[in-house]
Amino acid sequence: MNAWKVMERVVELSGEFVLARYMAIVASSGFIASVAGPVIAEMLGRDLLTCVEKVRVMILRMVEEGRPWREVYGLGD
Numbered sequence: 001m002n003a004w005k006v007m008e009r010v011v012e013l014s015g016e017f018v019l020a021r022y023m024a025i026v027a028s029s030g031f032i033a034s035v036a037g038p039v040i041a042e043m044l045g046r047d048l049l050t051c052v053e054k055v056r057v058m059i060l061r062m063v064e065e066g067r068p069w070r071e072v073y074g075l076g077d
Helices: 003-014 018-027 029-035 037-066 067-075
Strands: none
Touching: 003 018, 018 029, 018 037, 018 067, 029 037
């Protein structure tokens, strides 16, 4: 499945629009890291971890609410 479609669904379910920004940064991180220094590369790593953690928390909340986490992938509708 297309990663952007999954991220769109994650944003839709969570209301966390910043996740799309994180994904865009991560998707272009190879280019950014190739022209930036180590400080920027470290920032990109932290952004990726923040994005992953936000998705993890969102999925945990969905499970607590009794909603299947598969909704993230559009398989639970």
